Amino acid sequence: MEFYRPQRKQTAIPIVSLIDILVILLVYFVVSTQFKKKRDVLDVNLALTQEMQTQKLVQxxxxxxxxxxxxxxxxxxxxxxxxxxxxxxxxxxxNPDRKLEVKPDKNASWQSMVTVWDALTKAGFQVKDVHHHAKVPGSKG
Known part of the structure; x- marks a missing residue:
């Protein structure tokens, strides 16, 4: 004896609505993406002023x-x-024998300091021989 079996309906996924969702996601990702831009950076390793050796100059x-x-x-x-x-x-x-000191303001920008160092090098000064004023934390003046 054979029982009546109703035909199973093939379930179809509505492709049109999925395409709409994918387009919306694509637009969202395109709008919210931040593209990376190459930029020039300067790698500066600074020691703390407490760790640096200071000199007391009189000349x-x-x-x-x-x-x-x-x-x-x-x-x-x-x-x-x-x-x-x-x-x-x-x-x-x-003044070929005269020493030079750089005295930056407390709020001077790094850009101006780098500009000075670059100009000193181009003018023939050794940057390591040019003294820089620095206030050591805990000192007076």
Whole structure:
């Protein structure tokens, strides 16, 4: 005896609605993706001022000051923007044996410091021989 078996319906997945969902996800990911851009960075390894060896100097030296706004002056002569290298070359020519000190303001930017170091190198100074003013934590003045 054979029993009646109703035909099973093939379940179909509605492709159209899945395509809509995939398009929405694709648009979302395209809009929310942040593309990585290559950028120039400078790798600087700084020691803490407590760990650095400091020196007490008595001999006079010319002072290159850097203000918080990036303005520079060499021995109280303001250096116009873009003329730092020319000033340093002239100073080096006129005073070949005179020492140079860099005195940055507490809020001077790293960009201005790197600009000064680059100009010092191009002007013929050894950056390691140029002294930098630094206030050691715990010291007065």
């Amino acid at each position: 006079p030296a010319a002072v290159l000051s850097i203000s918080a706004t990036g303005e520079m002056s060499l021995e109280a002569t303001r250096i116009p923007e873009g003329f730092l290298l020319d000033f340093l070359k002239t100073f080096r020519k006129q």
